[in-house]
Structures are given as C-alpha cells and as structure tokens.
Amino acid sequence: MCFFYNIPNQKETSGYNHPSIQKVFQNPENLSQLVNRPALGVHPTPQFIKQINQTLMPIAPKGLEYVQPMMCGSCSNENAFKAICIWHANKNRNGKAFTEEELKSSLYNQAPGCPTVSIMSFEGGFHGRTFGALSCTHSKAIHKLDIPSFDWPIAPFPRYKYPLEENQRENQKEDEKCLARIEELFHEYKSKQNPVVGVVVEPIQSEGGDYHGSATFFQRLQKLIKKSQLVNRPALGVHPTPQFIKQINQTLLPIAPKGLEYIQPMMCGSCSNENAFKAICIWHANKNRDGKAFTEEELKSSLYNQAPGCPTVSIMSFEGGFHGRTFGALSCTHSKAIHKLDIPSFDWPIAPFPRYKYPLEENQRENQKEDERCLARIEELFHEYKSKQNPVVGVVVEPIQSEGGDYHGSATFFQRLQKLIKKNNAALLIDEVQTGLGATGKFWAHEHFNLPESPDLVSFSKKFQTGGYFAKSEFQPKQPYRIFNTWMGEPAKMLVLDAILKTVKQENLIENTKKTGDVLLTGLKNLNQKYPQLFYNIRGLGTFCAFDMPNASVRDKFLVQMRNAGIQMGACGDVAVRFRPALIFAEKHANIVLDKMNEVAKKF
Known part of the structure; x- marks a missing residue:
C-alpha cells in the first residue's frame, strides 16, 4: 500500500482532499443524499435512477448494459453469483414457470428448488467474506477457518516466471496447465451432479499475492470482470479512524443489549447475519480446540473448502424466517420461494415456528400445545444433525417473523428455546434487523421475553442506518481478519444514527410507540368484530402490528384500495397485512388509518 501524508509547505491535493471531490459535498442537495439512506430496493428515487444513468452506465464495461447497485464487495459478488445461478436455471426451464415442487422445496433448502450447482474460483483468489464469496476465497486460511463451505471447484491460477520476455515458453506452458485443469474441473463437477454454472476470477489476484494472468489466459477463459469504487468512504477495516472509534463508543455501545459488550460494525442486514454466523462457527471451533493453535492440516484444507479446516457444522433456522439474501443468510431464509429458487x-x-390462534387469551391451551410441538421438534433436530455429523452450533431467530407473515412467539417459547440451545452447547443469535429500535414498544423486541440470560448475539440494521451485531466477548475472534471487510460500517450513517437516537430520547418516541400501538391494536380488534370475514388474527407489539385476510387476492385488492385512499400499507407472508409506521406515528395518525380502513372495508 502507498500512503500520502501532509507535507509541510506543500499545497498539493490528492484523493478525497481534491477540490473536485470537496465541491460535491458543498452542494446541499448532494449532502442530503449522503446523509439520508433511502430504501432504494423498495422505493428507488428519481435522483438515484438518474445517477445510475449518468454515472454508472457510462463506465459500464463494453457489452454490459445492466447494472445492479450493491453496498460492498462481498454482497456484490454474492448477488452476482445468485444472478448466475438464476440465469442458468432459467435456461434449463426454457421459459416455463416454476413448478410447485420447486417453490416448496426451496423453502427447505432442498432440490429441485435449491439445486446443486457450483461457482468455480481460483487458488489464491479473494472475493469476500460472506458464505458464498468465502467459498470462492482461497488467499489466507485465517479468513476461512471454522466456516462451512460449498463444494465448489478451485482451479489453479497462473504463477509466471519473471522477467516475462525471458520466460515466454515456460509461462505459456503454465497457461496451458491451468486451462487444462479448468477444463477437467468442468467435467469432474458435471459428472458428480454439481455442474459449474459460473467462474469468478480477478484480473490480478490482489489479496492472494498480486499474481497476474496473461491476456491470452483471460481471452481463453472468456471471463469479463467488473469492479466499481465508492467515493469518500474510509476503509475502516484497515484504518479505523479515531472519530469512528469515538462514534462506536458514544453511539453504538450505549444501546447495546444487556450483557453484550462486543460490537461488530457492518453495512447491511445480510452481512450482519452472515458474519454473526461466522463468529458462532469460530466460537464453536475454538471451544473444541481448547486453546490450541490451528494445525497445518486445518490451514491447508480450509483453502480447498475441505475438513477439518472447513468443518461440517450447521446453523438452525425456522420455517417462515427471513435473515438475508447472501448464501449463508439465504440458507436460513424460508419466507418466500422466489428469494431462494435456483x-x-x-x-x-x-x-417449526409457532403459529398461534387468536385472540391469545381465548386460545391459551391450544397455543401452549403449539409451543410444545415446536420445541419438541427443535430438540429432535439437535439430535438428528448431531447423529449425521453436522452438529448445530447456533440458532438464528427473529423476535417476530416479519417478512414471513408477522408471526409471534410467546415469551415462554423464547425462554424455553434459549434453555434448549444452551443445553445443546449452541449459540443464540436474535435477528433484530426488522424489530430493533423501538417499533415494538421496547428498544429491542427480545426485551419483551424476559430471557433467563442475554442472547449470545443480536444483529441489527435498517432503522439503524448501518448494520452489525452485538455479542458476548467470547464471540470475538482472537485473530485479525477473521470477521472483516474493507468498510466495516460508515461514519456518515453513524452521524445520522446519533441524531436519530437523540431524537428518540428527547421526544420519548418509544413510549409514544407503546401508546400508539395500544390505540392501533384496539382499533384493529374493533374492526375484526365489525368485519370478522375480512380482518382476523389481530396481533402486535407497539406499532409492529399485523392482521390476516381471507386470501392473497382479497389482501392485494384491499392494499390497492387503501393506497388509493391515501394510505400506503405493506403485505407479508401469504395473507398478512403489516404496519411499519415511523416512530413519530402518533395516536391521531392511528385513528386516521383506522377510519380509512373502515371506509375501504365497507366496499367489500
């Protein structure tokens, strides 16, 4: 790496200090875009579409007319891998629709919905630290140790002799050797029913040792590589600034869930959960090592996605759960088949996650049996996966299954779940990406459960503007670079979070959410009594409320009519309508929504 320091009596500018870049931040409109973080996946702004057309599209590599914006290198590669898998499956379908078997099987990580296909990568390559990208990363063993990997082929990358002009014959043979092995791997993985659907390669293997491939090598490999770069974004993973450390201490640590003293900043919900999974796997392996160093066999085998370096261990998740769209998080996501297909x-x-009957007070016995059913199956799964040499090392669960249909678990369910997890020497990760920061009437939704002790890890993102996870100190790896990415958060978003937290405290917004939630829930129950054929299974904590409708068709028609009446509402699960208002949503706003719902319901 090269660094530039301030040199006395020298006025030259470079990098982020360049006047052309400073000018960007002097424009108030630009500053607003840098500070605010719109949910572009749901509501892409006209400005952002304009930025894509004016900034990204002109630099598109020749022949590539589609751009998919992402946050960091890992999720860019992960989603590119997914695009390849989907493209491959669509070719095989030949324009046909998904089958019912594909849709159902994908929710359980099974074929044909989740097929066995592979991405080829190269020895020494580096493509990121989330589960899919990490399966294609082979530069340093410390990145991969203790993390499960896909069985994907790993090809040799040329290692040339220098000077090039004096070693042309030897280097040509090196190209031939590598390309021959690549061809073999295509055939090998096709014959083992795990066909290669994509190849990922760096023009220069940066992390793995700055190894170059010749133009001839890349021409014959026929692979285009694309990289994008963000402006004015410090590489906090490599050079954390004093200001950022201060932001962590003053902004993030004061909101840490009780008992969790370690914070790992990240960018989004998916990478927060992925890295929490990795922390769990590393914690489990460290316990088994009992303080001993890595063996040479572990180090070498991890680079080839093999045991003992990359062990066969598992993370338990729940039917209907949603934890992200990268490979590891997607393996724990079971809410919508379209997220997982191919x-x-x-x-x-x-x-199984509880599916209660409502009203709760009238169905206590049935719901208690539902808890028992789910907990019994969870215990069975611990034993089943241990017996098949794939032990459960962690369990990830949402306090409320948001994307899957706003399903709730009782305090008793979560208390007994934690005891079961502890009994089986696994870790409990509570995913508060959707529920954190006050929407349920408490800062953290899991505070409603009065758990016997703190969860082991809690992930967060969305309303927090940034991402990451809190954890007990034992989940902090002892070695550097094991939980890592270039950015490790973003200072600009921390400034916004700090302002949000101050506003929440000054305006007592969590108490407001609790009171408004009572009004909203009472109003929904009244609508249920008035229109029992339309609204039922009324449920919620704070303003994090939901209800079910007879079927998806009726639900979607209702949402359109509510939108036409001026109220934007969201769907989740098969038949649910969910409320996700801002924390400033007050009782008067709840009454407006309830009145509009009543008006629309009369038309059904």
Missing part, C-alpha cells in the same frame, strides 16, 4: 443451500436444519 440458489444452492447448505444442509442446515429448519425448525
């Missing part, structure tokens, strides 16, 4: 998944256990 993407390979890990063989990780999927447990």
Whole structure:
C-alpha cells in the first residue's frame, strides 16, 4: 500500500482532499443524499435512477448494459453469483414457470428448488467474506477457518516466471496447465451432479499475492470482470479512524443489549447475519480446540473448502424466517420461494415456528400445545444433525417473523428455546434487523421475553442506518481478519444514527410507540368484530402490528384500495397485512388509518 501524508509547505491535493471531490459535498442537495439512506430496493428515487444513468452506465464495461447497485464487495459478488445461478436455471426451464415442487422445496433448502450447482474460483483468489464469496476465497486460511463451505471447484491460477520476455515458453506452458485443469474441473463437477454454472476470477489476484494472468489466459477463459469504487468512504477495516472509534463508543455501545459488550460494525442486514454466523462457527471451533493453535492440516484444507479446516457444522433456522439474501443468510431464509429458487443451500436444519390462534387469551391451551410441538421438534433436530455429523452450533431467530407473515412467539417459547440451545452447547443469535429500535414498544423486541440470560448475539440494521451485531466477548475472534471487510460500517450513517437516537430520547418516541400501538391494536380488534370475514388474527407489539385476510387476492385488492385512499400499507407472508409506521406515528395518525380502513372495508 502507498500512503500520502501532509507535507509541510506543500499545497498539493490528492484523493478525497481534491477540490473536485470537496465541491460535491458543498452542494446541499448532494449532502442530503449522503446523509439520508433511502430504501432504494423498495422505493428507488428519481435522483438515484438518474445517477445510475449518468454515472454508472457510462463506465459500464463494453457489452454490459445492466447494472445492479450493491453496498460492498462481498454482497456484490454474492448477488452476482445468485444472478448466475438464476440465469442458468432459467435456461434449463426454457421459459416455463416454476413448478410447485420447486417453490416448496426451496423453502427447505432442498432440490429441485435449491439445486446443486457450483461457482468455480481460483487458488489464491479473494472475493469476500460472506458464505458464498468465502467459498470462492482461497488467499489466507485465517479468513476461512471454522466456516462451512460449498463444494465448489478451485482451479489453479497462473504463477509466471519473471522477467516475462525471458520466460515466454515456460509461462505459456503454465497457461496451458491451468486451462487444462479448468477444463477437467468442468467435467469432474458435471459428472458428480454439481455442474459449474459460473467462474469468478480477478484480473490480478490482489489479496492472494498480486499474481497476474496473461491476456491470452483471460481471452481463453472468456471471463469479463467488473469492479466499481465508492467515493469518500474510509476503509475502516484497515484504518479505523479515531472519530469512528469515538462514534462506536458514544453511539453504538450505549444501546447495546444487556450483557453484550462486543460490537461488530457492518453495512447491511445480510452481512450482519452472515458474519454473526461466522463468529458462532469460530466460537464453536475454538471451544473444541481448547486453546490450541490451528494445525497445518486445518490451514491447508480450509483453502480447498475441505475438513477439518472447513468443518461440517450447521446453523438452525425456522420455517417462515427471513435473515438475508447472501448464501449463508439465504440458507436460513424460508419466507418466500422466489428469494431462494435456483440458489444452492447448505444442509442446515429448519425448525417449526409457532403459529398461534387468536385472540391469545381465548386460545391459551391450544397455543401452549403449539409451543410444545415446536420445541419438541427443535430438540429432535439437535439430535438428528448431531447423529449425521453436522452438529448445530447456533440458532438464528427473529423476535417476530416479519417478512414471513408477522408471526409471534410467546415469551415462554423464547425462554424455553434459549434453555434448549444452551443445553445443546449452541449459540443464540436474535435477528433484530426488522424489530430493533423501538417499533415494538421496547428498544429491542427480545426485551419483551424476559430471557433467563442475554442472547449470545443480536444483529441489527435498517432503522439503524448501518448494520452489525452485538455479542458476548467470547464471540470475538482472537485473530485479525477473521470477521472483516474493507468498510466495516460508515461514519456518515453513524452521524445520522446519533441524531436519530437523540431524537428518540428527547421526544420519548418509544413510549409514544407503546401508546400508539395500544390505540392501533384496539382499533384493529374493533374492526375484526365489525368485519370478522375480512380482518382476523389481530396481533402486535407497539406499532409492529399485523392482521390476516381471507386470501392473497382479497389482501392485494384491499392494499390497492387503501393506497388509493391515501394510505400506503405493506403485505407479508401469504395473507398478512403489516404496519411499519415511523416512530413519530402518533395516536391521531392511528385513528386516521383506522377510519380509512373502515371506509375501504365497507366496499367489500
């Protein structure tokens, strides 16, 4: 790396200090875009579409007319892998629709919905630290140790002799050797029913040792590579600034869930969960090593996605759960088949999550039996996966299954779940990406459960503007670069979070959410009594409320009519309508929504 320091009596500018870049931040409109973080996936702004057309499209590599914006290198590569898998499956379908078997099987990480296909990568390559990208990363063993990997082929990358002009014959033979092995791998993985659907390669293997491939090598490999770069974004993973450390201490640590003293900043919900999974796997392996150093066999085998370096261990998740769209998180996601179709998944256990009858007070006995059913199956899964040499090392669960249909678990369910997890020497990760920061009437939704002890890890993102996870100190790896990416958060978003947290405290917004939630829930129950054929299964904590409708067709028609009446509402699960208002949503706003719902319901 090269660094530039301030040299006395020298006025030259470079990098982020260049006047052309400073000018960008002097424009108030630009500053607003840098500070605010719109949910572009749901509501892309006209300005952003304009930025894509004016900034990204003109630099598109020749022949590539489609751009998919992402946050960081890992999720860019992960989603590119997914695009390849989907493209491959669509070719095989020949324009036909998904089958019912594909849709159903994908929710359980099974074929044909989640097929066995592979991405080829190269020895020494580096493509990121999330599960899919990490399966294609082979530069340093410390990045991969203790993390499960896909069985994907790893090809040799040329290692040339220098000077090039004096070693042309030897280097040509090196190209031939590598290309021959690549051809073999295509055939090998096709014959083992794990066909290669994509190849990922760097023009220069940066992390692996700055190894170059010749133009001839890349021409014959026929692979285009694309990289994009963000402006004015410090590489906090490599050079954390004093200001950022201060932001962590003053902004993030004061909101840490009780008992969790370690914070790992990240960018989004998917990478927060992925890296929490990795922390769990590393923690489990460290316990088994009992303080001993890595063996040479572990180090070498991890670079080839093999045991013992990359062990067969699993993360348990729940039917209907949603934890992200990268390979590891997607293996724990079971809410909508369209998220998972055509993407390979890990063989990780999927447990049932309670489906209660409402009103709760009238169905206590039935719901208690539902808890018992789910907990019994969870215990069985621990034993089943242990017996098949794929032990469960962690369990990830949402306090409320948001994307899957706003399903709730009782405090008793979560208390007993934690005891079961502890009994089986696994870790509990609570995913608060959707529920964190006050929407349920408490800062963290899991505070409603009065758990016997703190969860082991809690992930967060969305309303927090940034991402990451809190954890007990034992989940902090001892070696550097094991939980890592270039950015590790973003200072600009921390400034916004700090302002949000101050506003929440000054305006007592969590108490407001609790009171408004009571009004909203009472109003929904009244609508249920008035229109029992339309609204039922009324449920919620704070303003994090939902209800079910007879079927998806009726639900979608209702949402359109509400939108036409001036109220934007969201769907989730098969038949649910969910409320996700801002924390400033007050009782008067709740009454407006309830009145509009009543008006629309009269038309059904």
